[in-house]
Amino acid sequence: MKESMSSEEIDRLYMQGDRCFHQGEFITAVDKFELLLQIIEPGDRLYFNTQRTLVKAYQQNQQLEKAILLCQEIAASGAIGDAMWGQTFLAKLDPDYQKPVATSSDSDETRVETRPKPSLKPKTLAQFKRYCQNNLLGDLQELESKRKYTLASMLISGILCLILAGCFCLGLSNWLRVNTSFEFYLFCLVFPFTAWILFCRSCIQVYGLGFKRNIIENIVNFIDDHGQLEYAAHLFLEDKRRTINSLTRSQILGDALSEPDDLEQEDCIYGRVGDTDLFFAEITAKKIRGGHLDELGMRQSNHESILFQGLFFEAKFAKSFNSRTFVMPNNFKQKLEPLNRWRGELIKLEDPEFERRFRVYGDSQIESRYILSTNLMNRLVEFNKKAKRKVYLSFVDGYVYLAIPYNYNLFEPKLWKNMTSFTPLKEYFQDLQLMIGTVEDLNLNRRIWG
């Protein structure tokens, strides 16, 4: 009989186990993952990850028999990717283990799977311009005509709204036998104006339909010419929970206990570049204060404040480490050490340009320097120059997290710019290429000895 747990509790348990594993507390990690495996079903999205980390935890904990048994279970699993991992790891654990011989038909598949994935070459603006002319022009022209139609609808409805309000104002003043004044006209305008705003919003929504699928997804495909990345304009609720966990784990906004109350995410890109798994999305993290829950569990009359709006990136870091390191922009808030004491000690680094741009806090002076090698510092300076924005980074539990705040919604169709001109497309391309190129820019694929 499986115990029942909410998806939030399952995520939290997984996160705790994962953290214990990365911090070298293998006994606790084993306990947590064993408990998790009793709770979740084999089809669960966390099942394989839990099994995989549990095998490694058993191995580190010198429980080789258990590790081999679990590995055999994974190797016999129906999912090809999981089974392959199980077989490879089993060969490492047990030298006597013979990998199953692949048949001629699937040996090619295996070869394709095991071949290291190529990293992405950055594309130039000229290449992108050519791509737009050859592939996106039709969609862009259609979008431009939709934009003009939307603007015209909004303008005509606005004029009609003003005329209607004027007629209403005159009629009402005659009926009430009062003089028409500007204030009275404004009063009469309130209702038509509200209706006009609602109409405009729906027009803009209709205008944006299909934009992400036709334009943004194609730009992602152009940058990722090896087809290693997936694009999703919106993700499901459970993925939202996962992003909340990642954002909390990154501790970029606050310590590990301050979780955002709500999160909106769109334009999610995930997959593998070279040897590095990555995920990034445009997110808005919110804190909700006050209010109460109604009988349906919906929060009523609350106050929302935005904690973070912008791009959030997560990838596995090439070096293993146990402590936390935070690379923050060198602004007044970050200079106030008492406010940042929870992030650890101030780490003074040697690169003057890096020190001018960033302020580093971390738990360990040595491990922070181990992560921030002179090479990575140079790359971060270059990345910061390229982004032309504040960049926040954290290195926690073997992962690198990156957050770039934006005060507007990215990857949306522009209403006031000609969509057949190159300017808006250039912005989308540069923002996407900046994030996808992070793996190359920060050299996250560098794994010298496997």
Added chain:
Amino acid sequence: MTFLYTLFSLFIITLFIGGILFLIGVRIYNGLVYRKNQVSKSFSSIDVLLKKRWDLIPNLVAVVKNHMEFEQKTLAEITRLRSQVMADDVSEKQRLNLENQISRTVNKVVALIENYPELKSDRHVDQLLASLNETEEQISAARRFYNTAVTDYNNALEMFPTNLFASKMRYQPKNLFVTTAEERNNVNVGGLLN
């Protein structure tokens, strides 16, 4: 009465200024002690990592010696350096020199392994090289920490007013870790392999 009042005011002002000066003095004194301890802490971290590397060296020699028949001289050299550095009567300066030589010889062995495909594909050698590479990077990070701590400490020894306290406390400037001319040159892998 006025005289007494003036005297009392002067006493209070002197006490206030004296208190502030005392607090500044305490802060400078503690700051110097903190910096000195940071230097010691960073040096001991390097020590821990160097010991970790010493432990890896016998494993490296044991794994590669059967395969690298032609490189016995290099392996003997690395074993000799390790024994020397572990001896009790080695001064700090000699030890740094020996550690630098060990770094170079280990790098040489690692480069030589490229010549032996059967070694490169060996799982134990792969794991050993990964550990060595990680330790070398950690040693480099620890040296950078040491240099930052020493620079901070030396600055305090030369700057006013901390220099006044430092001379009273008989604090001496410390040396930075510097790379030798040989280390500054790019590694000539071709030369190592020939």
